[in-house]
Each structure stands twice: as structure tokens, then as C-alpha cells.
Amino acid sequence: MPALTGDGPHAPDVVVGPLDLAARVDEALAVQALAFGLSGDEIDIRRYIVLRHLQNPGARALGATTVDGRLVGFVYGMPNDRTHWWSTVVEPYLRRTGTEGWLDDSFVITELHVHPDFQGRGIGRELITAITDGADEPRSILSAIDVESPARALYRKLGYQDLAGQVLFPSAPSPYAVMGARLPLRSAGGRGN
Template sequence: MAADTELRELAPPAFAHAVPSLLGVYDRAMRPPEDQLPGRAAVMSGHAGYPGFRSVVAVRGERPVGFAYGFHGGRGQWWHDVVTEALRARGRARLAHRYLSDTLEIAEVHVDPDEQNRGVGRSLLHALCVGRPERTAVLSTRTGPTAARHLYGSCGFTEILEDFSFPGSPAQSFSVMAARLPLGAPGDRRPRGRSPWWRWTG
């Protein structure tokens, strides 16, 4: 990661306030239909209230260029329950117990396209996971030989559910990946405290 890019952690209220700026990174990275952005903003803001929430933002020149966040996954949460049921339906109840019973659910990892392939995503992922109390981390990513899938695999994530379509997204295929914590190197790069950069957003 470039020396002039800094990792900063946002407390849940600060993250919720920063969602409009972070949504710009999400939009540039994912290119979703424009009408989906308000719903994504609502989901991200809602996640800030989940137990064990942590967010890490990559900042260059006081501008966010990437972000990642997650929380403690558990019963009653939509993603957790959908994936657990899908694993059981495919005869993989043991995997559900092994990877979802005490897990950090990584909801989003996104990097501005102009900043990709510079180690930002890897640094965000490790900073998000370092020091977590959970046994495992889980996430979903689009199926196929993507850069994101390669990144997760290189950080120790393995596929536990393949070619899966989440309810509401029947046309898209995802892979669910999981890893034991702690992740391997680069290890203990922690964010530099909590940042006030979000105060100018919105």
C-alpha cells in the first residue's frame, strides 16, 4: 500500500455518518444499477448497529479510497441464516457449524478502481480481522476468477459454498468463502486510531 495512504477506523456513529462518501467508493468499484444505491446505503447504515461492528477506511489526502467493515455474525441476521440454511440443504451442516458458529461476517471490502492492485484491499482485510475474538471470518464474493476472489484465497479463505444465488439476486452467482482467524501475514497492521475525516462528509 502506498505510503501516503492511511488506514483509519471509524466508530459505528462515524461510519453511519460517512456512508454517503463511502457509497461513492462502492459505486465506482461495483457499478451497480443506480436505483440500488439508496437500498445499499440503508443496509450499510443499519449494519453499524450490529454487535462487534468494525469499519476500516483507507484514506489518501483526506479522501476515502477504500473501505471494509464487518461484525459478529449470528442467528437472526439475514446473511447468516440464508448461508446456514443453504449449507445444510447441500449436506454441509458440519461446515456451517465449523465456520458460522463463531464468526466475523465481512460484509463489504471495496477499493476505488484507480487504487486497486496497490495492496489497499489486502491491508483493509487484515486490519479488519486483526485482534478479532471470533474463530473464523466469512464473506461472499462473485463467482469466477476475479481479483477479489484471488485476494481472499491468498489470505487464507477457502470456498465453502459455490454457485449460490442469494434471495433477491437470482441472476448473480456467488461463492461463500471462510477462513480461520487470525489470518496469515501481513498480520498486525492496525488502523491508526479513529479518524475525524468523516466530519466533512454529507
């Protein structure tokens, strides 16, 4: 996938393109720690999880970098597999709402984070749109903390709808919502749903 420069307000100082997430995992986790509020112990656990996820078939990542190479945002995901831990946790919640079919033929957004100093500039939108544009699956799913937030507002603007709420992940302090969207996502140019 060629590097993309956005047409949003962040251009031309940030470029979205392919990311070797395994090689830059510590930089990505530093962004996630700032954006999501992670402790050092949580970062260590997530490093292991990210590196394990990247071994799955079809896993890929995009990064948002400044012109001097600083990583300021990233997204990664993969085709969903019902045997993965995330799917086994959310499946009962989706079954209750009659939406468990979304676990099949979906590209799951595993993580999407933008450095707080760069939020609100269209970078998150460009990252998620670019990665799902490369998906072979007809739809995308993700989980987000189940509160009204700028992230949830963005997902809704892109076409994601709530599939299940108040999803409890072991050791997570807050409940999550599972959201799904048909691909391609909506965009500012009117493409998609």
C-alpha cells in the first residue's frame, strides 16, 4: 500500500502509510499509553499481545508519522477468527443481541490510537479508513469503551453501529461496546455507506 497523505487538516505534516509494527512496537505503545492511559505493567502485557497478534494471517498495521519520522498514531487489525480470545469474550454478548454473525467475514480493528497532541486532526479517520480499504472482508468490527467519546463519535460517522454494549473484558476497569460497519466505511468524500 503506498503512503497516503491525508486531505484532512493534518496534511502535509503527517503521513499515513504501512507500519512495521513489530519493529516499532515500543513507539506505538508509548502513543497508546498517552492516548489510553496505560501503566508500565500494562504496556509490557500489551507488547506481548501485539507481537502475538502480528503472527496471525492477514494482520497488518498502518502508522501516522511526522515528516521527521516520529510515530504519532497507529492502527492494526486482522481478519476476525472466532477462536481468538477477543471473539470468545464478545460472542455471548453478540448472541444476546442476535448479531453474532458479525464475527464471521469481518476485519477486526484491534487497536487505533493517536497521540493526544495530534487528535482532532483527521488522523484517526485516515488510519481506520485506509486499513479497512485494504480488507477483503465485507465488514469491520471493533470494541470501544462504552461511553460517549470522540472515538465513538468518529466510528459512528464512519458507519459503525452498536452491536452490543456493556461488554466486560477480564481485568478491564470499564465496560466496552462492540461496533460493526459494512465496508467500505463512509468518508468525507461520500464514499461507502
